[in-house]
Amino acid sequence: MGNLLTISDLQRDEIEEIFDVADAMAEINRRRIPKVPTLRGQTVATLFFEDSTRTKLSFDTAAKRLGADVMGFSVSSSAVKKGESVRDTIETIEAMGVQAVVVRHRSSGVPLQISRWSDAAVINAGDGWHAHPTQALLDAFTIRNRFDSLDGLHIGIVGDIVHSRVARSNIEAFTKLGAQITLVAPPTLLPARMDWPVEISHSLDDVLEDLDVCYLLRVQNERISEALFPSLREYTSMFGLTTRRADRLGPNAIIMHPGPMNRGVEIAGEVAERPNSLVTDQVANGVSIRMAVLFLLLGAPRESLIGGEGERSVEVVPVSAGESGGSR
Amino acid sequence: MTESQFPDSIVIKGGKLVDAGGERSGDVRISGGQIVAVGEDLDADRVLDAGGCLVSPGLVDLHTHLREPGSEEAETIETGARAAALGGYTAVLAMPNTKPAIDSASVVKDVLELGRAALIDVQTSGAITVGRNGEQLAPMAEMADLGVHVFTDDGSGVQSDALMRRAMEYATGLGVTLAQHCEVTALSAGTAMNEGEWSTKLGLGGQPAEAEELMVMRDIALARLTGARVHFLHMSTAGSVDMIAAAKASGLPITAEAAPHHFTLTDACCATYDATFKVHPPLRTSSDVDAVKAGLASGTLDAIATDHAPHTPESKELPFDEAPPGMLGLEYALALAFTELVDGGAMTDADVLARLSWQPAAIASMAEQGRPIAVGEAANLCIVDPSVTWIIDDSGGASRSRNVPYVGRAVRGKVRHTVCAGEAVVIDGEAQG
Numbered sequence: 001m002g003n004l005l006t007i008s009d010l011q012r013d014e015i016e017e018i019f020d021v022a023d024a025m026a027e028i029n030r031r032r033i034p035k036v037p038t039l040r041g042q043t044v045a046t047l048f049f050e051d052s053t054r055t056k057l058s059f060d061t062a063a064k065r066l067g068a069d070v071m072g073f074s075v076s077s078s079a080v081k082k083g084e085s086v087r088d089t090i091e092t093i094e095a096m097g098v099q100a101v102v103v104r105h106r107s108s109g110v111p112l113q114i115s116r117w118s119d120a121a122v123i124n125a126g127d128g129w130h131a132h133p134t135q136a137l138l139d140a141f142t143i144r145n146r147f148d149s150l151d152g153l154h155i156g157i158v159g160d161i162v163h164s165r166v167a168r169s170n171i172e173a174f175t176k177l178g179a180q181i182t183l184v185a186p187p188t189l190l191p192a193r194m195d196w197p198v199e200i201s202h203s204l205d206d207v208l209e210d211l212d213v214c215y216l217l218r219v220q221n222e223r224i225s226e227a228l229f230p231s232l233r234e235y236t237s238m239f240g241l242t243t244r245r246a247d248r249l250g251p252n253a254i255i256m257h258p259g260p261m262n263r264g265v266e267i268a269g270e271v272a273e274r275p276n277s278l279v280t281d282q283v284a285n286g287v288s289i290r291m292a293v294l295f296l297l298l299g300a301p302r303e304s305l306i307g308g309e310g311e312r313s314v315e316v317v318p319v320s321a322g323e324s325g326g327s328r
Numbered sequence: 329m330t331e332s333q334f335p336d337s338i339v340i341k342g343g344k345l346v347d348a349g350g351e352r353s354g355d356v357r358i359s360g361g362q363i364v365a366v367g368e369d370l371d372a373d374r375v376l377d378a379g380g381c382l383v384s385p386g387l388v389d390l391h392t393h394l395r396e397p398g399s400e401e402a403e404t405i406e407t408g409a410r411a412a413a414l415g416g417y418t419a420v421l422a423m424p425n426t427k428p429a430i431d432s433a434s435v436v437k438d439v440l441e442l443g444r445a446a447l448i449d450v451q452t453s454g455a456i457t458v459g460r461n462g463e464q465l466a467p468m469a470e471m472a473d474l475g476v477h478v479f480t481d482d483g484s485g486v487q488s489d490a491l492m493r494r495a496m497e498y499a500t501g502l503g504v505t506l507a508q509h510c511e512v513t514a515l516s517a518g519t520a521m522n523e524g525e526w527s528t529k530l531g532l533g534g535q536p537a538e539a540e541e542l543m544v545m546r547d548i549a550l551a552r553l554t555g556a557r558v559h560f561l562h563m564s565t566a567g568s569v570d571m572i573a574a575a576k577a578s579g580l581p582i583t584a585e586a587a588p589h590h591f592t593l594t595d596a597c598c599a600t601y602d603a604t605f606k607v608h609p610p611l612r613t614s615s616d617v618d619a620v621k622a623g624l625a626s627g628t629l630d631a632i633a634t635d636h637a638p639h640t641p642e643s644k645e646l647p648f649d650e651a652p653p654g655m656l657g658l659e660y661a662l663a664l665a666f667t668e669l670v671d672g673g674a675m676t677d678a679d680v681l682a683r684l685s686w687q688p689a690a691i692a693s694m695a696e697q698g699r700p701i702a703v704g705e706a707a708n709l710c711i712v713d714p715s716v717t718w719i720i721d722d723s724g725g726a727s728r729s730r731n732v733p734y735v736g737r738a739v740r741g742k743v744r745h746t747v748c749a750g751e752a753v754v755i756d757g758e759a760q761g
Contacts, residue, residue: 087645107647108531109601128649130531168531191528192536 003115003122004293006131007172015176019141021292022285028065029288038299040067045098047073047089048125049105054259055125055135058283059102062290068298071098090114099298103127108165121297129163135258136169138289140177142282143213146254151178156207158184158239159217159266160228162191166258167217171196182207184239188228204239208248215256216241216266232265239266246271254278338752339370340711340745343378346678347385347700348686356383358707361750366703376745376752378711384681385698386418386448386708386748387662388688390507390585391482391561391633393654394420394450396442397435398427403638403728405439408658409446410726411636413753415658416710416743419449419689419697424460425483431455431466436474447753447761448746449708451694453478456495456506462487465495472502477693480507482561483608485543487513492547496556505583505691507559510543510568511535511609520649522595522610530598532648537565537616540609544568548575551582559691560584562635564609566619573628583691584623585633588657588664591620593733603644603651604733607637610653624683625674631688632680634661638729655733659725663739666714671740677714685710696749707750716742726759 003009010018028034044063048056051074063070073093084092090101100121103111108128115122126132143150155174161167161183174181175197182199183190184207190200201207208214219235229235236242241255246268249255255267255277263269272279337359345354345366355370356363389412395403405422412420422439424430430439430452443450454471458464460481468479479499485508486492492508499506516535521527523534544560548571551558563569563584572584589607594614597605605611623629637654644651665680689698696706720737724730746754753760 085642085645086647105647107649109648112601113645113647128531129533162528165531168529192534193524194528195525 002297004133004297005111005115005122005124007133007136007169007176010176012176015137015140015173018137018289018292018296019144021295022141022288025288025291025295026285028291029284035065035067037067038295039063042099042298043069043071043097044100044102044294045071045073045093045120046102046125047093047104049075049086049103049110050126051075052104052126054283055104058286059125059290062287062294065287066291066294066299068294071096086110086114087117090118094118094120100294123293123297126165128165130165130168132165132169134286134290134293135166136173137293138282138286139170139215139256139258140173141289142256142278142285143254144177145281145285146278147212149178150174153179153212154182154210155179155213155215156182156184156204156211157215157217158204158241159219160189160223161185161217162189163220163223164217170215171198182211186229186238189223204241204245208245209250211249211253213254213256214241214249218258218260219262219266236265241267241271243268243270246274249276256282258282337364337372338374338376338747338750339372340376340378340383340709340747341370343381343383343711345383345701346681348682348698349700351678356701356709358747358750361707363701363703363705363707366701374752376711376755378744380715381711381713381744382677382681383701384710384712385685385689385701386710386746387416387684388692388694388697389417389420389634389636389658389661390478390559390631390688390692391587391635392420392422392658393425393635393637394422395638396426397438401728402640405442405446405450407726407728408636408638409443409448409450410759411656411658413447413746413748414726414743414757414759415660416662416712416746417448417658418708418710418746418748419451419694420658421478421692422450422452423482424453424455424480429455429460431458431460433467433470433474436471436476440474447759448748449694449697451692452476453480453482453507455479456481456486457491460484462491465491465498468498468504469502472504476504478505478507478559480509480561482507482509484513485509485511489546489550493550493554496550496554496558500554500556505557505559505693507561508543508547509561509608510540510547512539512542515539515542520606521598522612524595524613526595526598530601532598535610537567537612540565541567541571544571548580548582551575551580555581557581562587562590562609562633563620563623563629564590564612565616569619569623569628572623573626576628583630584628585631585688586620586624586629587633587635588661589635589655589733591617591624592664592668593617597733598648601648603646603648604655604731606648606651606653607635607655608653621669621673624669625679630683631691632661632665632683633688634658638727639731640729641731644731655731656724656727656729658727660720660732660734660739662712662743663718663741664734666741667739707747709747710743711745711747712741712743714741716740718742
């Protein structure tokens with residue numbers, strides 16, 4: 001294949017290989033000039049049918065640090081507003097010659113649909129409530145870097161599970177890597193039916209002290225009008241990581257959030273700044289993970305996500321400023 | 329027999345006759361639009377070979393979206409009727425969710441006029457409410473005067489309890505039947521499929537079975553209150569089947585249908601986000617499929633109705649949650665029923681034909697359809713070879729659309745000839761004219 005659509009497409013050893021490559025990318029990112037020419041001459045198109053400044057910036061940065069050209073595309077400035085279909089859009093962009101398309105769409109399944117129409121590598125940057133695989137990879141990478149392994153860790157995912165692509169992909173990734181998961185939410189924010197290998201709790205207080213990772217999801221105001229919970233105030237009182245709750249976390253426990261945070265709702269502002277809050281590590285690791293994914297899809301042989309038997313290595317020679325063309 | 333006695337006569341030769349009266353062998357001679365003889369060794373100007381075939385009253389579809397007027401890029405009355413003829417149908421009941429809706433005498437006239445040029449008998453339902461908006465009663469009496477017997481807002485259910493009560497009361501005065509698309513939109517808004525493990529996995533909004541069942545429950549109660557004849561469209565859940573069975577047992581004048589996709593496909597089909605599998609009511613679980621099959625076998629569900637719903641390829645390539653619901657059915661229903669309900673179920677071929685022909689004809693009060701194969705009856709016949717196995721392809725057949733959810737499926741039973749009003753409109757599997 002040569003796409004990254006969901007975590008379920010990946011085996012555990014493939015995820016671990018992505019992490020190993022991401023380690024090398026992190027090393028590049030620590031350099032004075034964090035840029036290599038590995039993907040020079042290749043073009044990555046970012047198709048954000050739904051706005052997302054953070055994820056788009058992260059992919060843009062990752063592609064540019066590997067020397068790829070980046071073709072941006074956002075709905076507000078595109079033909080989509082004039083009624084063009086996704087298929088026509090993808091075929092138009094592909095005709096210009098791109099090796100990878102990074103897709104964000106508000107509807108679940110669109111990256112998979114695009115993969116049926118495109119020969120380029122398709123990377124899912126978030127589709128509907130369905131999947132956000134690079135977020136899950138960067139989250140798992142962040143946990144792995146802190147604890148060496150996810151095996152046996154207890155991870156609580158707190159909040160709006162049912163509407164969250166981050167939750168779905170994280171459940172798959174964390175489970176594959178050996179962690180135990182507890183979903184913490186009121187029943188209204190959990191799927192009506194699920195067959196995930198997870199524990200369920202309706203009380204953050206009940207599980208807090210047992211967690212190695214407290215992973216908080218963003219809560220959206222509009223869920224109140226859908227009668228999923230009565231008020232943000234009540235949500236925070238039940239499920240927010242307040243200062244008092246954060247004090248009860250174990251000494252080695254970490255706090256994570258995919259961003260953007262609602263400070264004072266799912267996480268207290270002060271808690272987000274604590275040393276055991278890894279929110280900024282997640283952002284930094286996002287670039288390394290996305291570099292690794294782009295490299296493995298575009299820099300390695302195309303037989304599989306992780307490549308075939310062929311030799312390859314990450315170019316470690318820094319490029320001079322003059323050689324870095326194409327990234328603007 | 330000589331030409332002079334029976335000008336332009338046709339004989340259907342060597343088949344097994346199946347109708348509401350049972351089964352027997354015999355030839356059928358047709359002339360002047362009627363059956364003029366039934367017996368052994370009949371001759372005529374033209375012979376249609378029915379060796380090895382079942383000869384049944386023509387099939388009657390209670391639930392056909394012909395898309396005309398308004399969406400002729402997806403289907404027309406002419407193409408939909410052609411598909412129906414190829415599927416063994418001699419009559420279809422057009423659904424009123426066209427653009428404009430079939431909610432007035434003038435649109436009814438237009439549809440019936442277009443239908444007169446079609447290969448088979450095209451009848452139409454009328455909307456219960458103006459524009460199918462659920463707010464004001466449509467002029468049902470004016471439409472009934474033109475021969476409309478069934479009223480429905482299909483595509484959506486009538487949400488208002490009060491309005492549905494009044495519609496039922498009004499219908500009893502006209503002697504017409506109300507057909508309900510049971511879906512409580514308060515529970516189904518924003519959803520794209522059945523609520524279950526698959527909707528969770530796919531991250532798609534799901535509607536629970538209860539979105540259908542609450543309206544089935546309400547309309548049974550209102551039927552009891554008003555005495556109206558109510559027909560329940562495309563029943564898809566085990567709970568609905570149970571309620572219909574109980575209501576019938578209590579003597580209410582209600583009937584119900586099931587669509588082929590609800591006894592063949594489950595919500596797992598949505599796994600690849602192929603919107604071909606998006607339909608309302610949505611594909612349910614395997615236990616619901618079993619309940620629908622059992623309901624058809626027991627007679628709780630009176631009819632198999634296709635809910636033939638053509639959509640263009642472009643519209644079915646939209647994201648799953650944005651794509652329109654519906655799938656083709658006219659050319660596949662009979663074979664799917666033989667395959668899933670007889671070979672894979674508890675019914676006989678004759679049971680299947682009852683659900684596809686004379687029972688739906690009675691529900692829609694179609695006087696010349698689903699009749700016994702006997703002298704003097706209108707010659708509307710389906711001749712099907714029940715032994716032929718074939719593979720459904722993605723061509724969409726005669727439909728203008730090709731949203732076929734059964735591609736690659738092996739099925740048993742192929743229509744050989746269709747005779748409508750005495751004319752052979754399908755001969756050896758080929759539509760005529």
